[in-house]
Amino acid sequence: MNKFLKSIGVFLVIIFSISSVSAATLTERLKDGHKLRLGFGTAVPWAYAGDNGEALGFVNMIALTVLEEMGITEHETKVFEWSGLIPGINANRSDMVTGGMYILKSRCENMNFSDPIGVFGDAMLVPKGNPKGINNYADVIRTGAKLVTGAGFNTVEAAKKYGVPDSQMMLVEGEVGILAAMKAGRADVAVQTFFGAKEHEAKTGGKFEVTDPKLMPKETLNVVGIGFRKTDVEFRDNFNKALAKVMANPATMLKRAGEYGYDKAQLPPPSMSTEWACSTK
Incomplete structure (x- = not known):
């Protein structure tokens, strides 16, 4: 009987530990030493993986520039089919969607977006x-x-x-x-x-x-943002603060993203905000 109770106790501890990890916010996971996971599909030149799995494409270059502004220099890449990007982040298989998603009302219901990183047609x-x-x-x-x-x-x-x-x-x-x-x-x-x-x-x-x-x-005409889980509001807000600094002085970002065709013509106007896109698109 004691062995049975002990086994049940160990099982509950394991379940609790798994639940705690899955419930942790991105900010908490990074503090615990986990690497941030970029999720994207193969969509050249927006976002795609290189021969060694590295994050390429102009959306990834913008995201990495902002993350570096936040002091985050390490990451992993997770490649999905396009239709699996939002289910993937919500299933905790990635932490950010950098695939170049237009900010749409239907997507805003399932995922939070950063401020726009560009305007496209x-x-x-x-x-x-x-x-x-x-x-x-x-x-x-x-x-x-x-x-x-x-x-x-x-x-x-x-x-x-x-x-x-x-x-x-x-x-x-x-x-x-x-x-x-x-x-x-x-x-x-x-x-x-x-x-x-x-x-x-x-x-x-x-x-x-x-x-x-x-x-x-x-x-x-649409605006693009970086996607986050609904539970990662704190990280999304900090990302937006860093994004604002990058957009205020975009030379480094434009140089990196420019290798993939992005230029200052894509910089989003203030009138085309995430709130505007989530309510009208």
Whole structure:
């Protein structure tokens, strides 16, 4: 009987310890010596892993610059499918989402965002010469074209908002899936971020081209933030304080992020705040 009670006691201690670790905030975990885990998908040039698993892409460069301002110089990388980024951070498999997520009302319900790190637009990727004349969602509907985009991308909501029927939409896993669908001829047009589309244009040697983002609906302009768990408010607030310092003197950040195409044109205006995006996007 005593052995049984002892076993139960040990079991409860283990369960309590696991629960305590999972319940700890990011600030507490870092104080205990844990490395911060950056979570992102493969979305060139936004965020992706190098040959040795290192964090690359302009969103990661901005995040790392801010973390260094906070005195945090060590981290680990965790690569997810795009649709797994928010579930991953909420399951405690990462600590920050640096994948380049637009701040949207639906995402704000499941994750906290930092202040914006940039403002961006979407574009269409079409075959060279744009034979169907597709520049926006209205053109997709008009031509009956098959539109491909990434599962979990903001473009899924946008396409539906502007009337693209499910029968004309194809959802795939991330940027890799988008390019594969276009190259195989399973889709006539892709919609993604302007940077993502430009990367695919470059990769295919001119087989595809990118449409002018200004021909897309103006409402598709979005701001990007770094994602945090709802329980990590203290860390998010401290991150925002450091981010404000970096944005006030962005030379170092622009140099690092500029290697991936980010420049001062992407710096977010004060009017496009996280609160604004969470309530209107």
